[in-house]
Each structure stands twice: as structure tokens, then as C-alpha cells.
Amino acid sequence: MKLNTILFLSLFLAGTVSAQTTPQIFAPGVISTGDYETHATFSPTGDTVYFIKTSYDLKVSAICVSYKRNGKWTNPEIASFSGHYMDADPFVARDGKTLYYMSNRPLKDGDPVKDDTDIWKVTLGANGWSKPVRMEAPVNSELDEYYPTLADNGDIYFGSTRKGGLGGSDIWRCKFENDRYLPAENLGGAINTPGNDYEAFIAPDESYLIYNSTPNGLARLDFYISYNKNGVWTKAVKLPEPLNSDGIEWAPKVTRDKKWFYFGSTRNTWSATPARAENMKEFNKRLQSPGNGLADIYTVDFGEIEKLH
Numbered sequence: 001m002k003l004n005t006i007l008f009l010s011l012f013l014a015g016t017v018s019a020q021t022t023p024q025i026f027a028p029g030v031i032s033t034g035d036y037e038t039h040a041t042f043s044p045t046g047d048t049v050y051f052i053k054t055s056y057d058l059k060v061s062a063i064c065v066s067y068k069r070n071g072k073w074t075n076p077e078i079a080s081f082s083g084h085y086m087d088a089d090p091f092v093a094r095d096g097k098t099l100y101y102m103s104n105r106p107l108k109d110g111d112p113v114k115d116d117t118d119i120w121k122v123t124l125g126a127n128g129w130s131k132p133v134r135m136e137a138p139v140n141s142e143l144d145e146y147y148p149t150l151a152d153n154g155d156i157y158f159g160s161t162r163k164g165g166l167g168g169s170d171i172w173r174c175k176f177e178n179d180r181y182l183p184a185e186n187l188g189g190a191i192n193t194p195g196n197d198y199e200a201f202i203a204p205d206e207s208y209l210i211y212n213s214t215p216n217g218l219a220r221l222d223f224y225i226s227y228n229k230n231g232v233w234t235k236a237v238k239l240p241e242p243l244n245s246d247g248i249e250w251a252p253k254v255t256r257d258k259k260w261f262y263f264g265s266t267r268n269t270w271s272a273t274p275a276r277a278e279n280m281k282e283f284n285k286r287l288q289s290p291g292n293g294l295a296d297i298y299t300v301d302f303g304e305i306e307k308l309h
Contacts, residue, residue, distance in 0.1 A: 022242055023298040025269075026262065027073045028290045031066055031297060038264030038295040039251040041090045041099075046255065050079060050090040050099065051297060061088045063101060081122045081129045085113060089147045089251075094204070097124040100135075100156075102146040107134060116144045119158060138183045139174050147199035147251075156181065157202040157209070169196040171211055190233040191226050201252040209233070210252040210261075210305070221248045223263070227309065239308070243300065247293070254302055261302045268293035 025032045026040065031051065040051040047068040053076075054061035063082040066073045081087075085105035092099050100121045104113045118140045122129040134140065139148075141162040148158045154176030161169050162184070170192040174181040186192060191200075193213055198221070200211035207228050213236070214221040222244045224236040238244065247266035254261050269291030278286070290296050 021300065021304050023263075023265070023300040025290045026297040026299045027066075028296075030073050031076060032290040034288045034290050034292055034294065036294045037297055039089055040262050040264070040297045041092050041253055042255060042262075043092055044094065044096045044256055046257075048092075049073070050092065051076075052088045052090070054088065054295075056294065059086065061086050063087045063090050079129070081132050086117075089199070091147075091149050093150055094152050094256075098122070099124075099129070100148040100150070102148070103132070105132065116142065117146055119145045119148045119156075139181055141184075144169075149200060149202050149253075151202050151206045152204040153206070155202070155206065157187075157200045159198045159200065160184070166192040167194045167196055169198055171197050171200045171209075173202075187233060190235050191224075199250050199252065201254060203254070204256065208309075209236075210239075210254070211236075212250050212252070218248050220246075221250055223249050223252060225305065225308070237308075239305065243304065248295070258302050258306075260299050261305055262297060262299050264295050265298050266293055266295050267291075267298075 031037060031049065036054045036056055037051055040049050042049050048065065050063055050065050052061050053064055063079045064076040065079045066076045085103050087101055087103045089102040090099055091101065098121055100119060102117050103120050104117050105120065106113055119135045120132045121135060122132050139145065139156060141160065144161045146159050148156055150156050155173055156176065157171060157173050159169055160172050165186055166189060171187045172184045173187060174184050191197065191209065191211065195213060195215040197211060197213045200209050202209055209226045211224055212221045213224050223239040225239060226236040227234045245265060245267035247268065249263060249265050251264040252261070253263065270286045270289065286292065
């Protein structure tokens, strides 16, 4: 693992890495617009994407949806179940008919919003998405839960600040057996740290876990990967640049065909000094375009991660 990581970095720095190793902004101008867009998840067929648009302070957030029609993504709309409360972290399950997400919505309509965030789900029927349903304990607790992802066997992985963790926020799992969730398990010291471990994507077969971790707050939030070896998680290893950057990296997702790795990042692709002084139109374009340092959705060939194993 370590040797492959060094080789990857050496090739990148030497400028000999192919273009597919460099993350590309996803659907620029349509989905990644220069606003704060991140946390993409796709339908199993790959023709529907859910993602969030949020304010810079992360206090206002809605889940949006776009459809691929004739090879192009449609202008996004707010999903039918979102747009009222602070909703984020969507994840479409294997069947394509269940979507899990995080929200501060109240337990009862008309009540104040919650002080903590919970995991909710909606199901797709003949008339569209159902009314949101809050997941009960042991998935949710009296503290924050967020970023749910599910393995194909129904096991759910999520971040939480609940008691019993190793740091401020940890990655947890609830196994799904006999149509119910078992008590939450902390994934332990191979993955969790004394800092903050927030968002984990679990492979459909639970063979690997990609998540983000940081010592403090959201600063230098980077991706790490761990592998499941006979039921034991290997010590997590930080992914190299350009998968990580000097910005915030979050919302890791891998398409079901294992071709693409999608993620959100606040990396700035416009930060290089221009060749000449800019006029106001040029300057505004740089400030208001994708890659301006607000969050965008990026994609890269998943093979760049597989070769590290």
C-alpha cells in the first residue's frame, strides 16, 4: 500500500499521469455552478442524481435532483421531500426506491426544528416519494447522526457524535438481521481517531470503506480508506493527491459498476495568478464559476483508488 502510494505521487508530480487520474468537475454550469454544491448520489441506473445545494455556513441546505435526458443533465429542482428543513447527505439504496438522508426536521409537523440531526428515509411509489420517516434507535440517538450509506445486506454505516466514541465524531455501523437493526457498533481505532471522522461510504459487499477525517472542525478534512480483511478493518490510509487537496474533501461515493469515484471538494482551480490583469467581467467569472473554492462535485476513475490496494 505505502509503496504504491509513493509511486502514484511520483508519477503525478512528474506530470506523467493520464488525464483520468485528475478529478474533473461534474456537469459544470448545470449541477456544479459556482454555488455550494456537493454530496452527490446516483440511482442504480445512473440517470438520476441527487445532491445538495447549501449556504457557505452550512445552515441552509436542500436536496436537489437532476435527470439525464438525451445525454445531458436537466436543470436541477428541489426534491419533493426537501426544501423546508436543513436536509443533506442523500444516499440511494440498491433498489433505487429508498433514499436515506440527514435532516434537522422536527419529529412532528409544526414543532420546532431539532437541535440535532437524524437519519430519515423516503420510499418511491407510484405517486412519487413518500412522506419522510425517521429511523428509530439504534440508528438514531439523542445526538447527531448523518451521512448514511448502506451495504447490499442492509447494514447501515453513518457518522455520529453519540456517546461511546473515540473522538468528537465517529463512524458507526448497525447490522441488519432478521428485519431489524442491531445495536450500533463503533468501527474502532483502525478507522476512528481522537479527532473527527464524519462521512463513510461502504462498499456494497463491505470490502472497503472510504471516509473523511480531520483533527479539528472541517479544516483539512481528507479522505482515508480501510479494507475489510476477514471481518477486521485494516489501519486506514490517507488517499494521495489529487484525490485529496488543500481544501475540504467530503461525500465519497463509488458508482455501482465501480467505474467512478464521486466526491465533494472545496479545492480552488482558479487560484493561479492570471497571466495579466483582469477586467471586472473576467474577475467576476473567476469568482462565480465552478472551481472557485466553494464546494463542487468532482469525479475521477475509481481505478486510481483500486491501484493503491
